[in-house]
Amino acid sequence: MxxxxxxxxxYATCDSPADNAGFLYKRGERHTAxxxxxxxxxxxxxxxxxxRESREPVGVIVLEGCTVELCDSAExxxxxxRFGGAKSRTYMLAAxxxxxxxxxxxxxxxxxxxxxxLVVRELEKQLEEMRWGLAGGCGGCRGSPSPWKPKPxxxxxxxxRLPALPTVLPKENGCAVWNNAPGVDQPPDSSSxxxxxxxxxxxxxxxxxxxxxxxxxxxxxxxxTAASPSTFNRLHEQYGREVARLRQDWLERRLGARP
Amino acid sequence: xxxxxxxxxxxxxxxxxxAAEVLMRVPKKGSxxxxxxxxxxxxxxxxxxxxxxEPIGALLLEQCRxxxxxxxxxxxxFIEEPERKYCFECDSEEQCREWIEALKRAxxxxxxxxxxxxxxxxxxxxxxxxxxxxxxxxxARFQLGTRK
Numbered sequence: 248m249x250x251x252x253x254x255x256x257x258y259a260t261c262d263s264p265a266d267n268a269g270f271l272y273k274r275g276e277r278h279t280a281x282x283x284x285x286x287x288x289x290x291x292x293x294x295x296x297x298x299r300e301s302r303e304p305v306g307v308i309v310l311e312g313c314t315v316e317l318c319d320s321a322e323x324x325x326x327x328x329r330f331g332g333a334k335s336r337t338y339m340l341a342a343x344x345x346x347x348x349x350x351x352x353x354x355x356x357x358x359x360x361x362x363x364x365l366v367v368r369e370l371e372k373q374l375e376e377m378r379w380g381l382a383g384g385c386g387g388c389r390g391s392p393s394p395w396k397p398k399p400x401x402x403x404x405x406x407x408r409l410p411a412l413p414t415v416l417p418k419e420n421g422c423a424v425w426n427n428a429p430g431v432d433q434p435p436d437s438s439s440x441x442x443x444x445x446x447x448x449x450x451x452x453x454x455x456x457x458x459x460x461x462x463x464x465x466x467x468x469x470x471x472t473a474a475s476p477s478t479f480n481r482l483h484e485q486y487g488r489e490v491a492r493l494r495q496d497w498l499e500r501r502l503g504a505r506p
Numbered sequence: 507x508x509x510x511x512x513x514x515x516x517x518x519x520x521x522x523x524x525a526a527e528v529l530m531r532v533p534k535k536g537s538x539x540x541x542x543x544x545x546x547x548x549x550x551x552x553x554x555x556x557x558x559x560e561p562i563g564a565l566l567l568e569q570c571r572x573x574x575x576x577x578x579x580x581x582x583x584f585i586e587e588p589e590r591k592y593c594f595e596c597d598s599e600e601q602c603r604e605w606i607e608a609l610k611r612a613x614x615x616x617x618x619x620x621x622x623x624x625x626x627x628x629x630x631x632x633x634x635x636x637x638x639x640x641x642x643x644x645x646a647r648f649q650l651g652t653r654k
Contacts (some may be wrong), residue, residue, distance in 0.1 A: 248514065249563030251509050254584040258568045260588075263615060290568065290614030291548065306508030311517055311548055332512050357642065360548035363617050370624035370636055377631055483640055 259294040265352040274339035315356040324348040365479045507624035518552040545643045
């Protein structure tokens with residue numbers, strides 16, 4: 248499978264912020280020797296370089312769908328990146344200190360696009376609820392929200408017309424309803440990926456991609472929204488438990504290792 | 507560059523945010539538009555021959571630019587090589603617009619900026635940091651004002 252390797256290498260080395268960077272020991276695939284490599288985590292991509300100054304990564308690990316675990320290993324501060332498939336390779340890594348190991352385990356276990364998307368959706372929902380609450384209370388002083396789609400359709404859900412409705416209403420048609428009133432701080436323009444939308448308007452907050460498929464019809468059941476908070480909570484709990492368990496393991500190990 | 511192909515292939519098989527049959531042209535000399543199935547999964551755009559289960563290739567959608575070209579056509583290029591364009595011809599202007607919207611928002615970096623924006627907004631409105639309850643408020647990658 249072809250990959251846009253040149254762009255990947257650029258992404259790895261450009262000045263976009265890294266989520267973590269440092270030396271780690273990586274065990275080779277066939278041989279059990281560990282090699283010291285410079286690792287850079289950006290988003291859900293873990294790049295590794297032969298040297299810190301290398302212009303191009305030796306390789307990259309796409310982290311989507313992985314789990315991160317502490318290891319029972321002769322190697323100190325070891326941890327593993329595991330994937331679900333039957334024949335998937337497990338990447339054995341080791342940090343140079345306890346602190347570094349913890350930091351890497353934490354950032355890697357939360358590096359997936361899926362996880363970030365859940366957090367973003369959750370915050371979007373919170374903000375939406377707050378804005379609806381506010382708008383209902385002050386009779387439309389924030390202007391009328393419009394459905395956030397490239398092509399506006401469906402009934403306008405302006406708070407001036409529906410002040411008494413519960414805040415759950417805009418979610419029932421499965422569509423996140425956004426306030427595009429001027430003066431409201433605009434969310435990030437996707438400027439690194441082009442400028443304005445097709446109408447030349449500044450960009451309103453993004454609608455989570457997956458939800459869009461079910462949101463084009465006004466009045467369609469908002470089942471997706473009901474699932475979202477519990478899915479988020481479940482996943483977050485899962486990650487949280489995992490990190491807590493890793494910490495516990497480490498603590499026990501540490502205490503056990505003391506004379 | 508080495509990469510974990512098995513996992514990438516597995517990702518390509520997952521349900522897509524968006525998928526369609528379009529005409530695609532890669533930025534190679536002499537290449538022509540070919541019918542492809544394109545599939546957007548997280549921040550990757552996979553492209554397949556229409557009758558094959560395994561993708562021909564994948565584009566990581568970071569540091570890229572999505573541009574409307576002529577009618578029904580958009581392109582993806584990467585900022586370090588803006589003239590090298592992957593072109594996609596859709597069935598309609600509407601489909602074209604929808605893809606542009608979706609692709610512009612498909613990057614991890616865009617989502618991160620959105621998160622920072624929402625966090626900031628909520629904090630302004632409530633005085634509280636919404637990330638605290640999730641235990642991720644200290645993470646450097648979500649800090650306000652540290653990103654361009």
